[in-house]
Amino acid sequence: MRDRILKNWTIIRVFYVAIGGYTAVSAFIDSQWAFVLIGTLFGAMGIFGVGCAGGNCQTSFKPDNSKENNNKETIEVQYEEIK
Numbered sequence: 001m002r003d004r005i006l007k008n009w010t011i012i013r014v015f016y017v018a019i020g021g022y023t024a025v026s027a028f029i030d031s032q033w034a035f036v037l038i039g040t041l042f043g044a045m046g047i048f049g050v051g052c053a054g055g056n057c058q059t060s061f062k063p064d065n066s067k068e069n070n071n072k073e074t075i076e077v078q079y080e081e082i083k
Helices: 002-006 011-029 033-048 066-072
Strands: none
Touching (some): 002 033
16 A cells, blocks of 8 residues: 555646645635545545556557458358359
8 A cells, every 4th residue: 555655656646636635625615515525535546546546547559450350361252143
């Protein structure tokens, strides 16, 4: 758990902590308890590196070569002539 909190910090994690902290503090001052919860959630995502703040929402693009392979492999079709 210590490594998860202290290592692999990215700009996105810092952004989540900053925006979550700002939202939670502002909402607490204004007594908007639902937004305190939301701000705390975003801050916790950044601190613990879970969810999108941990890079888990990011998808890596790998080119799909199966289409090229399917084009190279031709299927022989047999036709019957009807008279």
